[in-house]
Amino acid sequence: MAIYKLQINGRSYEVDVEPDTPLLWVLRDNLGLVGAKYGCGIAQCGACTVHVNGNAMRSCVYPVSAASNAKITTIEGLSEDGSHPVQLAWDEVDVAQCGYCQAGQIMTATALLNKNPKPSAEEIDNAMNGNICRCGTYHRIREAVALAATKQK
Amino acid sequence: MKNEQIGKATSRVDGRAKVTGEAKYAAEFNVPDLTYGFVVSSAIARGKIKSIDTSKALAVNGVLQVFTHENRPGYVWGDEKYQDKDSPPGSPFRPLYQSEIQFSMQPIALVVAETFELARYGASLVEVAYKQDAFDTNFEANIEKAYVPEKYKSTPPPDPRGKPEKAFADAALQIETEYTHPSEHHNPMEMHASVAVWEKDGKLTVYDKIQGVDNSQQYIANAFGMDKEEVRVISPFVGGAFGSGLRPQYQLFLAVLAARELKRSVKVMLTRQQMFSFGHRPKTTQRLAVGAAEDGKLEAIQHDAFAETSKFEDYSENVITWPGVLYKCDNMKLSHKLVGLDVYTPLDMRAPGGTTGIFALECTMDELAYKAGVDPVEFRLKNYSEKDQNQDKPFSSKELKECYRQGAEKFGWSKRNPEPRSMKEGHNLIGWGMAHGAWEATQKEASAKAVLSPDGKLTVSSATADIGTGTYTVMTQIAADTLGLPLQDVTFLLGDTSLPKSPLEGGSWTVSSVGSAVKAACDKVREKLFKLAQQVENSPLKDAKFEEVRFTDGKISLQQDASKAVTITAALKQNGGESIEEQVDSKPADKQDNYAPYTHAATFVEVKVDEDLGTVKVTRIVSAIAGGRVINPKTARSQILGGMVWGIGVALEEEAVMDNNLGRFMNHDLDKYHVPVNADVHDMEVIFVEEKDDIVNPLGAKGLGEIGIVSVAPAIVNAIFHATGKRVRELPVTLDKLL
Ligand code: FES
Numbered sequence: 001m002a003i004y005k006l007q008i009n010g011r012s013y014e015v016d017v018e019p020d021t022p023l024l025w026v027l028r029d030n031l032g033l034v035g036a037k038y039g040c041g042i043a044q045c046g047a048c049t050v051h052v053n054g055n056a057m058r059s060c061v062y063p064v065s066a067a068s069n070a071k072i073t074t075i076e077g078l079s080e081d082g083s084h085p086v087q088l089a090w091d092e093v094d095v096a097q098c099g100y101c102q103a104g105q106i107m108t109a110t111a112l113l114n115k116n117p118k119p120s121a122e123e124i125d126n127a128m129n130g131n132i133c134r135c136g137t138y139h140r141i142r143e144a145v146a147l148a149a150t151k152q153k
Numbered sequence: 154m155k156n157e158q159i160g161k162a163t164s165r166v167d168g169r170a171k172v173t174g175e176a177k178y179a180a181e182f183n184v185p186d187l188t189y190g191f192v193v194s195s196a197i198a199r200g201k202i203k204s205i206d207t208s209k210a211l212a213v214n215g216v217l218q219v220f221t222h223e224n225r226p227g228y229v230w231g232d233e234k235y236q237d238k239d240s241p242p243g244s245p246f247r248p249l250y251q252s253e254i255q256f257s258m259q260p261i262a263l264v265v266a267e268t269f270e271l272a273r274y275g276a277s278l279v280e281v282a283y284k285q286d287a288f289d290t291n292f293e294a295n296i297e298k299a300y301v302p303e304k305y306k307s308t309p310p311p312d313p314r315g316k317p318e319k320a321f322a323d324a325a326l327q328i329e330t331e332y333t334h335p336s337e338h339h340n341p342m343e344m345h346a347s348v349a350v351w352e353k354d355g356k357l358t359v360y361d362k363i364q365g366v367d368n369s370q371q372y373i374a375n376a377f378g379m380d381k382e383e384v385r386v387i388s389p390f391v392g393g394a395f396g397s398g399l400r401p402q403y404q405l406f407l408a409v410l411a412a413r414e415l416k417r418s419v420k421v422m423l424t425r426q427q428m429f430s431f432g433h434r435p436k437t438t439q440r441l442a443v444g445a446a447e448d449g450k451l452e453a454i455q456h457d458a459f460a461e462t463s464k465f466e467d468y469s470e471n472v473i474t475w476p477g478v479l480y481k482c483d484n485m486k487l488s489h490k491l492v493g494l495d496v497y498t499p500l501d502m503r504a505p506g507g508t509t510g511i512f513a514l515e516c517t518m519d520e521l522a523y524k525a526g527v528d529p530v531e532f533r534l535k536n537y538s539e540k541d542q543n544q545d546k547p548f549s550s551k552e553l554k555e556c557y558r559q560g561a562e563k564f565g566w567s568k569r570n571p572e573p574r575s576m577k578e579g580h581n582l583i584g585w586g587m588a589h590g591a592w593e594a595t596q597k598e599a600s601a602k603a604v605l606s607p608d609g610k611l612t613v614s615s616a617t618a619d620i621g622t623g624t625y626t627v628m629t630q631i632a633a634d635t636l637g638l639p640l641q642d643v644t645f646l647l648g649d650t651s652l653p654k655s656p657l658e659g660g661s662w663t664v665s666s667v668g669s670a671v672k673a674a675c676d677k678v679r680e681k682l683f684k685l686a687q688q689v690e691n692s693p694l695k696d697a698k699f700e701e702v703r704f705t706d707g708k709i710s711l712q713q714d715a716s717k718a719v720t721i722t723a724a725l726k727q728n729g730g731e732s733i734e735e736q737v738d739s740k741p742a743d744k745q746d747n748y749a750p751y752t753h754a755a756t757f758v759e760v761k762v763d764e765d766l767g768t769v770k771v772t773r774i775v776s777a778i779a780g781g782r783v784i785n786p787k788t789a790r791s792q793i794l795g796g797m798v799w800g801i802g803v804a805l806e807e808e809a810v811m812d813n814n815l816g817r818f819m820n821h822d823l824d825k826y827h828v829p830v831n832a833d834v835h836d837m838e839v840i841f842v843e844e845k846d847d848i849v850n851p852l853g854a855k856g857l858g859e860i861g862i863v864s865v866a867p868a869i870v871n872a873i874f875h876a877t878g879k880r881v882r883e884l885p886v887t888l889d890k891l892l
C-alpha cells in the first residue's frame with residue numbers, strides 16, 4: 001500500500017491503496033465517485049472514461065500510481081449543475097436510455113470537442129467508436145455531439 | 154387541449170440524472186462499513202468439488218470469511234424455495250448448496266473482505282480440487298436426443314390444424330430449410346450486482362439489479378426463511394438488462410447470505426466474465442417445411458424448433474407460434490423440443506422466441522417468395538392473416554398493411570430489381586431485403602398509488618422498473634395527462650418493494666399494465682377532485698356531471714365552456730388540508746379474452762457487401778411499427794432504434810461460442826463477444842403508423858420494447874441474399890460465411 005495524492009475535479013484527495021489499483025476502483029470504491037462505470041475492465045467498452053490532463057482515458061486500466069500529479073476530471077466534475085454544453089445537448093437530444101454507458105460517452109465527446117470544437121461527422125464517429133452502448137443509443141450520440149459543437153463557447 | 158401529455162414527444166424526466174452521474178445503479182450504494190464479496194467460479198463444467206482449501210485466503214489480513222458449500226449455513230433447500238417469478242419448470246440452481254458442479258463458472262465460493270481488491274486477491278488464493286465428469290455441451294451432437302418437456306414455460310405448441318403433411322406433399326411449390334441461431338448473452342453494460350445492507354434490527358435493505366423488486370424480495374424471503382417485511386429491495390436505476398434481470402441472479406443470494414452471517418453490509422458485483430455464467434438466449438435450430446401454390450399462396454407450414462436448455466430446468470420460449478400469427482394457412486404443424494446440456498438454464502432475452510423464430514420463418518418465406526417469383530411484400534399481402542390462428546381469435550387491431558405501405562414508400566422499395574446480385578457500386582454488392590414481425594401486447598395485473606398533496610403536487614408510484622425503457626417518463630405523462638397537471642408537478646416512484654405491486658418489467662407489458670394502473674389510480678383522484686370542486690363556494694360546476702368536465706392546465710372546467718372552471722388547488726382546499734390518496738389494483742378487462750393483442754412491424758433494409766472481403770455494412774433500415782397509441786414518440790423511437798441496433802447484432806455479430814473441450818463459453822468478454830458499436834450503425838428510420846385499439850387496454854397503447862428487434866435480423870439476412878445470391882442459414886452472418 002502507498003499514499004497517493006490525487007487532483008480530481010479541482011479537489012485534492014489522498015488515498016492509501018496498492019500502486020497497481022486501477023484508477024476506476026479508487027474513484028468508485030475509495031472516493032465514492034461512482035459516475036465512471038465498470039463495463040469490461042479491459043479497455044474495450046469506454047464506460048470508465050475520465051479525463052487525465054484533458055485526455056480521455058480508460059480508468060479501468062489506468063493504475064493509480066500513474067495518476068498522481070495529473071489533473072483528473074470525472075463526469076461529476078464536468079459542471080456544477082449539468083450545464084456543460086455536452087450535458088445539455090445530451091439531455092436535449094434525450095440520448096440516454098438506461099444511462100449506464102453515458103458518463104463514458106459524454107467524457108469521450110467532451111475530450112473530442114475540447115481538442116476539435118467543430119468535428120466532422122467522420123471525426124465524431126472515429127472519436128466515439130470505442131464507447132459501447134448496449135441500449136443502442138448511437139444514433140442520438142452522433143446527433144448530440146454535433147449539437148454540442150454548436151453550443152460550445 | 155394545451156396540456157395534453159399523452160402523445161407528446163417528451164425528454165426523459167430522469168435524463169439529467171443520467172448525464173450528470175447522479176443516477177445510482179445497484180453497486181453504487183456505498184453504505185458505511187461496507188464489505189465486498191468476490192465470487193470464485195468453477196473451472197469445470199460438470200463433476201464434484203473434491204476439496205476446497207480457503208486457508209490461504211483467510212490468512213490475508215482484511216479477508217473476513219470465505220463461504221463455500223462446506224460452511225454455508227443450513228437453510229431449507231427445497232426447489233420451491235428457490236423458484237422465482239420467472240423460473241422455468243424444474244429444479245432451480247441453488248448457490249453453494251452442494252459439492253456438485255452443474256455448469257462451467259458455477260459460483261463455488263464467495264470471498265468477503267474489507268476492500269474489493271482484497272476480496273479479489275483472496276479469491277485468487279482459494280484452491281479447489283475437482284473430480285471432473287463427462288459433460289454434454291455440444292448442441293449439434295445432442296439434437297437428435299431432443300425431448301418434449303413435461304411442462305412448457307412458454308405457450309405449449311398448439312394442436313396441428315388441417316392436414317399439414319398431405320398439403321405439403323400436394324403443394325406445387327415446396328421448400329425445406331434449416332436455420333440456426335447461436336447462444337447469445339444479454340451483456341447489459343451494468344454488471345449484475347447486489348448490496349445487502351445489514352440494518353441494526355437484523356432486517357435487510359437490498360439494492361439489486363433486477364427487473365422487478367418484488368421478485369428479489371420474494372426470493373430472499375423464501376430462500377432464507379425471512380418475512381417479506383424484513384427485506385426491502387430497492388432498484389431505482391437499472392443499467393440495461395434485456396431480460397437478464399428477470400430472475401434474481403446468484404450474486405443476490407450470496408450477498409444476502411454473507412450479510413446475514415457476518416452481520417455486516419456486503420456488496421457483490423459480478424465481473425464481465427461472470428456475466429456469461431448465467432442465463433442466455435438459447436441456441437436454437439429450426440426446421441421448416443412450407444408448401445405453397447404456384448402463385449405463392451401458402452398451403453402448409455411445418456415449423457419445428459430444437460432449443461438448448463440446462464439439465465436442471467426446462468426453459469422454453471415462443472419460437473414456433475409465429476407462423477400462426479403472421480401467415481394465413483389452413484394446414485399447420487408446430488413443435489418445440491428441448492436439448493438438455495450441461496449449461497446454466499437459458500433466460501428470456503429481448504423478444505425471447507420472437508427474435509429466434511421470426512428470423513427462421515421470415516428467411517424461409519423469403520426463399521419461398523423467390524421460388525414463387527413473387528415480390529416479398531406482395532407475398533406477405535397474399536398470405537395476410539386477419540386472426541391469430543393458434544388461438545382462433547381476431548386481432549385487437551392490426552395495421553400491418555399500413556406498415557408495408559409506409560415502410561416501402563419511405564425506403565423506395567418499388568425501385569428494387571428482384572434479381573440477386575443485380576445492384577452494384579464499386580466493390581460493393583447492394584442488397585435490399587424485408588421482413589415483418591409481431592410481438593405480444595399483453596396486459597398484466599398491476600397496482601399503483603396516486604397521492605395528490607394540498608399544494609397540487611402529485612406523486613404516483615408502483616414497484617415496477619425502468620431499465621432504460623422510459624418507465625419514469627411515460628408514467629409521469631400518463632398521470633399528468635389524466636389530471637391535467639404540468640409534468641413538473643408530477644413525480645413517479647418505482648423500484649422499491651414498499652410501493653404497490655407490479656409485474657416484472659419485461660415482455661413489453663409495462664406501459665399497458667402499470668400504465669393502466671396509474672391511469673386508474675389517477676381517475677379515482679379525478680372523481681374525488683370533481684366532487685370537491687362542486688363543494689367550492691359558488692362553484693360553477695355545481696350542476697355539472699362528471700362526464701361533462703375536463704382536467705387541463707391545473708383546472709377542472711366544463712368541456713362546453715372553459716370559463717366555468719375551478720382550479721385543482723381550490724378544490725383541494727375543500728379536503729381539510731389533507732392529501733387525496735388512491736390505490737388501485739388493475740387487471741385486464743374480460744373483453745380482451747376474445748381477442749389476440751399484438752404489435753406488428755415491417756422492416757426494410759439495405760446492405761452493402763464487399764465482394765472481395767465479405768464484409769457487410771447495413772447502410773439503411775426503415776422500420777414501420779403498428780404499436781397502438783404512442784404515449785411518448787421520443788422514448789418510443791429510442792426503444793425501436795435500440796431494437797434495430799440489436800437486430801444488427803443478431804444478424805451479423807453476436808455469438809457466444811461454446812468450447813466443447815472445456816464446456817465453457819470461450820468468448821466471455823467484450824473483446825471477443827461482439828455487440829454493435831457506433832461504426833455499425835448508419836441510417837435508421839422509424840415510422841409509427843396510426844393504430845387505434847380500444848380493446849388492448851384502457852390506454853390503447855402497446856409495448857414497444859421488443860417489436861423493434863424481431864424483423865430486423867431476417868430483413869438483413871434477406872438483403873444479404875439479394876446482394877450476393879448466398880443464403881446463409883446460420884447466424885451470425887460473418888464474412889467467412891460469405892466468401
Ligand atoms: S470498463 Fe474500462 S473500458 Fe470497459
Ligand code: FES
Binds near residue numbers: 096098100135
Ligand atoms: S444507455 Fe444503456 S448502455 Fe448506453
